[in-house]
Structures are given as structure tokens and as C-alpha cells.
Amino acid sequence: MTQVKLDPVEQATVKENRLQDTKELKKSHKKPNRVWQDMKKNYSAYLFLLPKLILFVLFVAFPVVWAIVLSFQEYRFNGSIFIGLDNYIAVFKSEAFRIALKNTLLFTVVTVPFSVISALVISVMIFGLGKISQSFFRSAFYLPSVTSMVIIAMVWRWMYNYDFGLFNYFLSWFGVEPINWLGQSATALWALIIMSCLIPFGTGIIMYLASMGSISQSLYEAARIDGANSIKQFFHITVPLLKPTTLYLVLLSTIGSFQVFTQIIMMTGGGPGSSTETLVHLIYKTGFRDFEYGLASAQAVVLFVIILIFSIIQFRVLRHDE
Amino acid sequence: MKRIWKKSTLLLASLGLTASMLAACSGGSNEEVGDADEFKGTITIWDGPRWPDEDDNKYHWLESKIAEYEAAHEGIKIELVQVPWAEMGDKLGVSIAGQAWPDIAPVDISGSSVSIDHIEQGVVEPLDAYLTKEEKADFYENALDAYSYDGKLYGIPNSITLHTMLLNLDLFEERGVTPPENGKWTYAEFLKTAKDLTFDRDGDGKTDVYGFSTYILPGYYEAWPFFYKNGGSPLNEDLTEFTFDDPKVVQAIQDLADLKLKEDAAPETLGGSDVGGTFQAWANEEQRTVAMEPWATWAIGSAQGAYPTNFMVAEYPTGDSGESVTIGGVGGWLMFNQKDDANKKAAVADFMKFISSTEEQFTMAQHYGIFPARISSSDMEPFKDNPEMARAMEMSDQVVMLPRHPEWKKIDEAIQTQLQLVFNGEKTAEQAMADAKKVVDELLK
Incomplete structure (x- = not known):
């Protein structure tokens, strides 16, 4: 390899140019400038985002940061006291927290797969229907999502009523003795799980239907030409291509299940005993009944970390490989 | 002369020490009591539904008392916040957490809405300065006991259940x-x-x-x-x-x-x-x-x-x-922390006394299924035409708190x-x- 020899003037010019390039490169890597330039360039977009950003900071970011700060304090109205990790130690030593965590995990592990899979199955069934029927079922299945959980819980409480509830009425047809669904430790949590499973996952159905609509029909045609039947097409085309939607829905329903609260407070109050105690209900009781805001914040932070870990695991397992 | 000065200094010092010890022991009893008439502004009161009038309005009793009080006290506005009883505890809990409490609320102090911790932290105002000995003597002892903590009175009892x-x-x-x-x-x-x-x-x-x-x-x-x-x-x-x-x-x-x-x-x-x-x-x-x-x-x-x-x-x-x-159980009105506004404190206490008078407790007993916390209200025999309530009242001596x-x-x-x-x-x-x-x-x- 031959090297081109430059005269001293040219060498000086090249050196100066390189120095200039390096300076510009360094300049362009200065983050604030880039961010500032970007903001200046897209100021209208940032202006549109500003109201939402202010609301986010006020009502989400600030409370989260405040909760973390509180979790290291014993909250008092006349001046809180910093107590280090005492609240966290109390959380991990607490029998009530352990029971609530166990119940919440069981609730999540059963309801999340059931909700997501049932949403997928219902979506597949609806997708093949005509436009009008599809719209009807889409609306019908989405209805529970826009209905207050308080109302739904009240209706289900009646359905589980020992004396005149719907479930015991059906059981009586088969000569089965009535069950005290919400009054026995053995059945109370399962009654709540069954309720959550049987309420259609409206958001999931809508999202699956939208995603199915975007799958190219040519893939199915090619599969049919290759002799793949409907089941093979479903498992080898539909399911893999819906993976990003599935990931999103699993994350969404996992977070929702970990935060189960309304059904508990409306239907069982965590009882009988502690059989239906869940994490958010425990946090609520600790904060607003026992007024131990520091401890409640520590419980909330631990719940946040648990959800985060679950989300990371789900993301890694289900992420869409490019 | 030196000796006399020394003696006087010692006497003054001991007097000063005694005075400061007495002040400390009195626990704030010499706290400044404001003038209710000097207060101009809004007092917020929460209450739950009570007995209905002919229009099925279950807040009519307090609304009429508010109107009466406002007419007699120019410049004072009383805002009533209607809270269903089932939500009272939760709502108070959240408001205490956010330090956005009302001025007055109906609370059973032994219940779950307000704790002894809150009293210790100054969330609830003591009321001793606003009730004379004679006024206190008109309340049943167990009713006053229920609202007393550490020798101070933290509410005006209005009912016994x-x-x-x-x-x-x-x-x-x-x-x-x-x-x-x-x-x-x-x-x-x-x-x-x-x-x-x-x-x-x-x-x-x-x-x-x-x-x-x-x-x-x-x-x-x-x-x-x-x-x-x-x-x-x-x-x-x-x-x-x-x-x-x-x-x-x-x-x-x-x-x-x-x-x-x-x-x-x-x-x-x-x-x-x-x-x-x-x-x-x-x-x-x-x-x-x-x-x-x-x-x-x-x-x-x-x-x-x-x-x-x-x-x-x-x-x-x-x-x-x-x-x-x-x-x-004993029900009553609590005054929440007023941030050293002495005149407002006095006005709030005045209104609390106004709605806890002998006549008002008599009215409540007749219509709301509770027993008066005032002896003078009981003396008016609110249950003379209600044998079931009268029978229940006879059970008062069996009460365990x-x-x-x-x-x-x-x-x-x-x-x-x-x-x-x-x-x-x-x-x-x-x-x-x-x-x-x-x-x-x-x-x-």
C-alpha cells in the first residue's frame, strides 16, 4: 500500500480541516444543544405535548416520586421523620403482605392467561363474521370495559348470593347444595377469579380484531396452496403475527390484575379471614384506615418493583423478534 | 446591698422558673381564645344524611340551622358538604392524608375515621377553651370521656348509641x-x-x-x-x-x-x-x-x-x-386544625355549640334514633311517645365501651x-x- 505524500502547506490544511471536523463533531454530540435544536425545530409538536406533559408530571410523576420519598419516612402532619429502610423491613416481615402477595399472584396467574386467550378466541370467532354482526359483537364484548366495576361487582355479588343468587339457582337444577361462594375461604378468592375470567376482556378483543385486519391475506392464500388447514394457519400465521399485540395485552392485563381492588372492596373486604386480601387492598387499608402513609408507600413501591420484574420477564419472553 | 440584690435575683429567678413550670404544666390552657364576631369567611362542615323532610331531603335539619346561623352572623358563610355515611370514613381519611380537611365533621372518635395518632399530631383541635364548666356539666360523663384524651376535650358529643x-x-x-x-x-x-x-x-x-x-x-x-x-x-x-x-x-x-x-x-x-x-x-x-x-x-x-x-x-x-x-358508641362534632386562626376557631366552636344545643339534641333524638349526649335534652323526654326507643334508652346502664x-x-x-x-x-x-x-x-x- 503506497502512501501519498503531501507538501507542508497541504498537510497544514488537512490538519486544520480535521481539527475543525473534530470540533464540530464534539459540538454536535453536546446533548443539550441537540435537544434544544430539536425542540426549536419541532416546537409546535412540543407545544401540543405540553399540556399532557404538565398533567403527567403533576398527577403521575410527582406522586410516584413523592411515594418513594414517603416510603423512607414515618409520615406525620407536623413533620415527617426519616426512618431509612424500616418501612421496607416491616413490609417483608409482614404476614399480611405475604398473604396478600400470594393471593394476588394466584389471581394474576389464573386470570391473565384466561383473559388473553379468551380474547384471542373470541376475536377469531368474530373476525369471520359479516360487518354488521362484527360491529354488534365488538360493541357487546366491549360494553363491560365502559361499565363501572362497582356496578359489575354489585351484580356479581347478587349472582353469588347464597339464598337467591343465580349460581346457586343453577346448581339447584342438578340437585347440588347451595354454596356460600363469598363466605368461605375455600371459595371466595376463586369466586372473584371466576368473575374476572368471565367478564370479557373488551380492550383485548378490539385490539386483536384490529391486528388481525392488518395481516396480509396473501399469507393465508400461500398457506392454503401449500395445504395448510385452518388450525395450522391459525397457529403458524395468526398467532405469530399477533405476538406484539399479545405482548401488549399480557402486560396490560398483568398490571391490571396486580392492581385488583374494586371487586375486593365491594364484594369481600378481603375476607373471610384474609382469604381475598390483595396487595392494593392492603395498601389502601394501611394508608387510609391505619393512616400509615410511609408503610403504605413502601408497600406500593414493592408492588411497583414486582410489576416491573414481571413486565420485563414477559417482554423478554414474548417480544417480537425482528 | 449586694446580699439583698443576690436575694432578689434568686427570688426573681425562682418565680420565673415556677411561672414557666406552671405554664408548661397547663398544656396550653392559656391559649389565646379569638373573637367569633371578628371572623368573616367560610366554615366548611361535612355531614351525612339524617331524617327526611316531606321532600325526602335528608340534610334539611342542618341546612335550616346553617341558614339561621348565617342570618345571625353577617359575613360568615357555612358550606355544607353532603357525604353519605358509608363514604364518610374513607373521605375523611383521604382528606386528612392530603391535609385538606373540613372545619367540622361528625366523627365517632373511637371509630376508624380519626385516630388517637391524629389527636397527638394536632389534626383535631382541643375545645376546652370554648366550653365553660357549666356547659360541660350538662353532658353525660361517658359522652365527654369518649371525646377526651390526655385530659383535653376533642369534640362536642351530640349523640349516644x-x-x-x-x-x-x-x-x-x-x-x-x-x-x-x-x-x-x-x-x-x-x-x-x-x-x-x-x-x-x-x-x-x-x-x-x-x-x-x-x-x-x-x-x-x-x-x-x-x-x-x-x-x-x-x-x-x-x-x-x-x-x-x-x-x-x-x-x-x-x-x-x-x-x-x-x-x-x-x-x-x-x-x-x-x-x-x-x-x-x-x-x-x-x-x-x-x-x-x-x-x-x-x-x-x-x-x-x-x-x-x-x-x-x-x-x-x-x-x-x-x-x-x-x-x-358516642357521636359528635370534631373541629379540625385551624392553623392558629384564633378568630376562626372561635367561630367554628360557636357554630358547633349552636348545632349541639339542648333543643337540637332533643330534635335529633326524636327523629334520628339516637340518645342525646346532653342531660338537659334527655330531661325533655324525647321518647315519651316512643316506647321502643325508651326501652332501648333504659339499656344505657349496660353499655360497655x-x-x-x-x-x-x-x-x-x-x-x-x-x-x-x-x-x-x-x-x-x-x-x-x-x-x-x-x-x-x-x-x-
Whole structure:
């Protein structure tokens, strides 16, 4: 390899140019400038985002940061006291927290797969229907999502009523003795799980239907030409291509299940005993009944970390490989 | 001269020391009392629904008092926030957490809305400076005690409640069962009555009416007088020891649970958590599936009004102790922290006294199913035309108050959640109270 020899003037010019390039490169890597330039360039977009950003900071970011700060304090109205990790130690030593965590995990592990899979199955069934029927079922299945959980819980409480509830009425047809669904430790949590499973996952159905609509029909045609039947097409085309939607829905329903609260407070109050105690209900009781805001914040932070870990695991397992 | 100066200095110093010690001991009793007439502004008061007027407005009593007070005090506006009773505790809890409390709210200080911790932290204002000795002397001692902590008064009591047994006399008549004479009975008599009142009305082999029912839920004490029937209490006198595991208490708990588990004289829902459903089973004309239930005195008003029932008031049955016991409660108005605004404090206290006067407590007693906390209101005989309320009032001397421990809410939950397991047959009373003891002992440490 031959090297081109430059005269001293040219060498000086090249050196100066390189120095200039390096300076510009360094300049362009200065983050604030880039961010500032970007903001200046897209100021209208940032202006549109500003109201939402202010609301986010006020009502989400600030409370989260405040909760973390509180979790290291014993909250008092006349001046809180910093107590280090005492609240966290109390959380991990607490029998009530352990029971609530166990119940919440069981609730999540059963309801999340059931909700997501049932949403997928219902979506597949609806997708093949005509436009009008599809719209009807889409609306019908989405209805529970826009209905207050308080109302739904009240209706289900009646359905589980020992004396005149719907479930015991059906059981009586088969000569089965009535069950005290919400009054026995053995059945109370399962009654709540069954309720959550049987309420259609409206958001999931809508999202699956939208995603199915975007799958190219040519893939199915090619599969049919290759002799793949409907089941093979479903498992080898539909399911893999819906993976990003599935990931999103699993994350969404996992977070929702970990935060189960309304059904508990409306239907069982965590009882009988502690059989239906869940994490958010425990946090609520600790904060607003026992007024131990520091401890409640520590419980909330631990719940946040648990959800985060679950989300990371789900993301890694289900992420869409490019 | 030097000696005299030395002596004077010493005297002054000792006088100063004595004065400062006296000031410290007085605990702020010489706090500046403002002038209510000087205050101009808004006072916020929360209240729950009370008795309805002809337009079914359940806030009409307080609204009329507000209008009267505002007319007499120019520049003062009183804002009423209507809060359903079921939400009062939660709403107060959230408002205390956010330090956005009202000026006045109706609170049973031993309940779950406001704790002793809050008093210690200054969330609730002491009221001693606004009530004279003579004014205080007009309140029943136990009512004042309920609102006193560490020698100071933290509220104006406006009502006393207790629990009674309510007996549906139509069902007694239908079964030919004689109700207890003067409402007094032993547990054995109660048990026999409950069994006699349990029957299959239509002959389909299923029980249609049960003798007795109640519910078990943290913060509710309808069933608790049964647990006191042989003597005993949840904590010992100096609140250092859990005593509900005493064999006589354990036996009393098991006896009541056995009404369902062994005697079949109570429905499956006995000891459940459905408060509304339990009341409907006794009071609703379309149900009437339970003949006897224990309730606080508000239910007497309800059974005379919204749910007209042919009923009588009875005492809780007696056990080994031979004495009937009931759990009592005291309601009243609290003033929340006013941030050193002395004039506003005085105005708020003035309004609290205005709505807690002898006449107002008399009116409340007549219409709202509570007993007055003022002796002068009771002297006006609010129940002379209401024999059921008068009978309930006679039970005032049987009242036992719940222990006033700072951790009571947690202790209560530890006991009540275990009681739920006894009543659904998952644990014996002995096992349940032994398990409750483990939790309560930790809380009492």
C-alpha cells in the first residue's frame, strides 16, 4: 500500500480541516444543544405535548416520586421523620403482605392467561363474521370495559348470593347444595377469579380484531396452496403475527390484575379471614384506615418493583423478534 | 446591698422558673381564645344524611340551622358538604392524608375515621377553651370521656348509641312463641326461642325462616355483646394483654357460632359480611326470613319508618355473668386544625355549640334514633311517645365501651377476621382466638 505524500502547506490544511471536523463533531454530540435544536425545530409538536406533559408530571410523576420519598419516612402532619429502610423491613416481615402477595399472584396467574386467550378466541370467532354482526359483537364484548366495576361487582355479588343468587339457582337444577361462594375461604378468592375470567376482556378483543385486519391475506392464500388447514394457519400465521399485540395485552392485563381492588372492596373486604386480601387492598387499608402513609408507600413501591420484574420477564419472553 | 440584690435575683429567678413550670404544666390552657364576631369567611362542615323532610331531603335539619346561623352572623358563610355515611370514613381519611380537611365533621372518635395518632399530631383541635364548666356539666360523663384524651376535650358529643336485639313480633305470633318478658332473657331462653322460630313455612323441606342472624365485619359490633355474656373483654384493663382467649369468652363465641353450625337456628350467612343483606332479611317486608337480629338504635327508627315492622326491643341475653351487656358508641362534632386562626376557631366552636344545643339534641333524638349526649335534652323526654326507643334508652346502664388503644383498628381487624372463620366453621373459637392473640400481642408490644 503506497502512501501519498503531501507538501507542508497541504498537510497544514488537512490538519486544520480535521481539527475543525473534530470540533464540530464534539459540538454536535453536546446533548443539550441537540435537544434544544430539536425542540426549536419541532416546537409546535412540543407545544401540543405540553399540556399532557404538565398533567403527567403533576398527577403521575410527582406522586410516584413523592411515594418513594414517603416510603423512607414515618409520615406525620407536623413533620415527617426519616426512618431509612424500616418501612421496607416491616413490609417483608409482614404476614399480611405475604398473604396478600400470594393471593394476588394466584389471581394474576389464573386470570391473565384466561383473559388473553379468551380474547384471542373470541376475536377469531368474530373476525369471520359479516360487518354488521362484527360491529354488534365488538360493541357487546366491549360494553363491560365502559361499565363501572362497582356496578359489575354489585351484580356479581347478587349472582353469588347464597339464598337467591343465580349460581346457586343453577346448581339447584342438578340437585347440588347451595354454596356460600363469598363466605368461605375455600371459595371466595376463586369466586372473584371466576368473575374476572368471565367478564370479557373488551380492550383485548378490539385490539386483536384490529391486528388481525392488518395481516396480509396473501399469507393465508400461500398457506392454503401449500395445504395448510385452518388450525395450522391459525397457529403458524395468526398467532405469530399477533405476538406484539399479545405482548401488549399480557402486560396490560398483568398490571391490571396486580392492581385488583374494586371487586375486593365491594364484594369481600378481603375476607373471610384474609382469604381475598390483595396487595392494593392492603395498601389502601394501611394508608387510609391505619393512616400509615410511609408503610403504605413502601408497600406500593414493592408492588411497583414486582410489576416491573414481571413486565420485563414477559417482554423478554414474548417480544417480537425482528 | 449586694446580699439583698443576690436575694432578689434568686427570688426573681425562682418565680420565673415556677411561672414557666406552671405554664408548661397547663398544656396550653392559656391559649389565646379569638373573637367569633371578628371572623368573616367560610366554615366548611361535612355531614351525612339524617331524617327526611316531606321532600325526602335528608340534610334539611342542618341546612335550616346553617341558614339561621348565617342570618345571625353577617359575613360568615357555612358550606355544607353532603357525604353519605358509608363514604364518610374513607373521605375523611383521604382528606386528612392530603391535609385538606373540613372545619367540622361528625366523627365517632373511637371509630376508624380519626385516630388517637391524629389527636397527638394536632389534626383535631382541643375545645376546652370554648366550653365553660357549666356547659360541660350538662353532658353525660361517658359522652365527654369518649371525646377526651390526655385530659383535653376533642369534640362536642351530640349523640349516644347502643346495640339492642330487635324481635319481629309477627314471626313470634306466627310460631306461637312468647317474646321475653320486659325483653330480658338468659342465653338458654334465647337459644330455645331461636330454635322455635326456625321453620319451614311451605313444607318443601327447606327452612324458610331462621331464628337469628347477624354479620361479622371489622368496625361493626352487633354480635360482640354475645361474646361478653360470660364476662371478659378483648383487652385487660391497662390495655397490655389480649384477653379474648379467656375460656369464658371462647365459649361465648362458640355458642353463637353453633347457632348455625350445630343448632341450625341461623342461616348460612350468619357471620358473613353482608350488612345490607342481613338487615333486609329482618326488615324487608318481602323477605322477613330472620326473626331476631341485633342492631344499633338507628334501626329502631328505620323499623318505625322506612321499613314498618311489628317489633320489640330486647336486651342481649345473659350468660354466666348474669348481666346483660351492650356495646355503646358516642357521636359528635370534631373541629379540625385551624392553623392558629384564633378568630376562626372561635367561630367554628360557636357554630358547633349552636348545632349541639339542648333543643337540637332533643330534635335529633326524636327523629334520628339516637340518645342525646346532653342531660338537659334527655330531661325533655324525647321518647315519651316512643316506647321502643325508651326501652332501648333504659339499656344505657349496660353499655360497655370498646378499649381505647391507639392500635385498636388493627386489633379489631385481627379479632374480627378470626371470628369470621369461626362462624363459617373453618376454625373453632379456641383456635381462632389463639391465632388472634399472636397478632394482637405483637400490636400491644
